[in-house]
Amino acid sequence: MNKNEIYETLEKLTNIVSPSGHEDEIRNTIIELLKPYADEIWVDSLGNVIAVKKGSGEGRLMIAAHMDEIGLMINHITKTGFLKFTPIGGWNPVILPGQRVLIKTKRREYVRGVIGMKPPHIMKPEEAKQAPQIEDLFIDIGASSREEAEKLGITVGSVAVIERNIAKLSENVVTGRAFDDKIGVAVMIEAFKNLEKPKVDVYAVATVMEEVGLKGARVAAYSITPHVGLALDVTIAADIPGVDESKQITKLGKGPAIKVMDGRSGSGLIAHPAIKDTLIQLAEKHNIPYQLEVLTGGTTDATIIQLTKEGVPTGALSVPTRYIHSPVEVLNLEDALNTAKLTKLFAEYIDMEWINKYLKRKIK
Incomplete structure (x- = not known):
C-alpha cells in the first residue's frame, strides 16, 4: 500500500463536484478505479456503486464510504x-x-x-x-x-x-475540500485493490446522500444483506488551541480511529464489541497505531447499516480530520494509509466461523 496512491486518488475525487443527490460525475471515476479489481460491479437504482470481490467461503462483508459532499x-x-x-x-x-x-x-x-x-x-x-x-x-x-x-x-x-483544490501543508499533512468523505472512498479503494484471498465476499460500496440522511447506505445494505458492516469516514480531530484535551476526540497523526460510539448519547452507532475488539487486536498485532473514538455528535453510514432488516453487526473506522465541513479540512496521509491497512486486514481475517462465533450466537 502506498500513501502517495491514496493522495492521488483523493486529489481526483476532490476535483469533482458531488453534492448529495448529484454524484453522477464522481460515480464514473469511482467505477474506473474499482473495476479492475472487482469480480462484479454495478450501480443500484439510487446511484450507489457496488463492487464485489469474491471470497473463498461463505459470508458477506459490506464496506461503505460515502461519495457525496455537502x-x-x-x-x-x-x-x-x-x-x-x-x-x-x-x-x-x-x-x-x-x-x-x-x-x-x-x-x-x-x-x-x-x-x-x-x-x-x-x-x-x-x-x-x-x-x-x-x-x-x-x-x-x-x-x-x-x-x-x-x-x-x-x-x-x-x-x-x-471551489478549493487539495494542497500539501507538509509531507504528510494535506488540506482541501470534501475530505468528508472522499478520503473514506480513497481508503476503501486502496484496501479493496490490495485484498488477498478474503474468506468472505467483500462488497465495497461508494454510497450516495450520506450527508442528507444516510440514504444510499440504507438501500445498499438492504439489497446486500451483509453479515458484517464496516463504515469508513472521517471523525473530528480537535487537537487545536482552545480545546481541552479531554474534548479533542482524536488527534492528527496518531492513527485511525476505531469507533466505540457516536451520536448524542449513543443515538448514532454503538459499535459491535466483537468488531471493535477484532480491529484493536489486528492493529496491535500488526503494529498499526490507533485511537479509540467516542464522538458526541454526528454519525456515519454505519448507523443505518446496523439497522437493516433483522440487524447487521457493524463497526466503523475513521480518519481523524480537522475543520470538518469546511473548505480547509486537514488530515494526515499516514492516518489514511493505516486506515486502509487495517480495513484490508479485517476484510481478510473474518470468516463464517468468526461470524457464527461472535455475531450470530445461538443459545442452547
Missing part, C-alpha cells in the same frame, strides 16, 4: 442576477462569506461565483455583532439580471460547492 442549492435568482441558496447538508454559515464557489449548470458546465453579504461598513452596530445566517448570504456571479444568469444555464435547483 453543498449549496440555488433556490432563487433575484431580478439583478444574484443567487440565493439553501444548504445541502450541515454548514456553519460563518464559514461561507467570502468563499468562491462552482455552480453546476443544466448544461453540465460550471459557473464561478463568490458568496457575499452586506459589507460591515454599512451594518448597524447590532448587525455587526451577530453571526451571519444563510438567508443573509447570496452568490455573486457577475450577472446584472436574472435573464443573464439564466442564459448561463443557472436555474432554481442548480447546485454549488466551494
Whole structure:
C-alpha cells in the first residue's frame, strides 16, 4: 500500500463536484478505479456503486464510504442576477462569506461565483455583532439580471460547492475540500485493490446522500444483506488551541480511529464489541497505531447499516480530520494509509466461523 496512491486518488475525487443527490460525475471515476479489481460491479437504482470481490467461503462483508459532499442549492435568482441558496447538508454559515464557489449548470458546465453579504461598513452596530445566517448570504456571479444568469444555464435547483483544490501543508499533512468523505472512498479503494484471498465476499460500496440522511447506505445494505458492516469516514480531530484535551476526540497523526460510539448519547452507532475488539487486536498485532473514538455528535453510514432488516453487526473506522465541513479540512496521509491497512486486514481475517462465533450466537 502506498500513501502517495491514496493522495492521488483523493486529489481526483476532490476535483469533482458531488453534492448529495448529484454524484453522477464522481460515480464514473469511482467505477474506473474499482473495476479492475472487482469480480462484479454495478450501480443500484439510487446511484450507489457496488463492487464485489469474491471470497473463498461463505459470508458477506459490506464496506461503505460515502461519495457525496455537502453543498449549496440555488433556490432563487433575484431580478439583478444574484443567487440565493439553501444548504445541502450541515454548514456553519460563518464559514461561507467570502468563499468562491462552482455552480453546476443544466448544461453540465460550471459557473464561478463568490458568496457575499452586506459589507460591515454599512451594518448597524447590532448587525455587526451577530453571526451571519444563510438567508443573509447570496452568490455573486457577475450577472446584472436574472435573464443573464439564466442564459448561463443557472436555474432554481442548480447546485454549488466551494471551489478549493487539495494542497500539501507538509509531507504528510494535506488540506482541501470534501475530505468528508472522499478520503473514506480513497481508503476503501486502496484496501479493496490490495485484498488477498478474503474468506468472505467483500462488497465495497461508494454510497450516495450520506450527508442528507444516510440514504444510499440504507438501500445498499438492504439489497446486500451483509453479515458484517464496516463504515469508513472521517471523525473530528480537535487537537487545536482552545480545546481541552479531554474534548479533542482524536488527534492528527496518531492513527485511525476505531469507533466505540457516536451520536448524542449513543443515538448514532454503538459499535459491535466483537468488531471493535477484532480491529484493536489486528492493529496491535500488526503494529498499526490507533485511537479509540467516542464522538458526541454526528454519525456515519454505519448507523443505518446496523439497522437493516433483522440487524447487521457493524463497526466503523475513521480518519481523524480537522475543520470538518469546511473548505480547509486537514488530515494526515499516514492516518489514511493505516486506515486502509487495517480495513484490508479485517476484510481478510473474518470468516463464517468468526461470524457464527461472535455475531450470530445461538443459545442452547
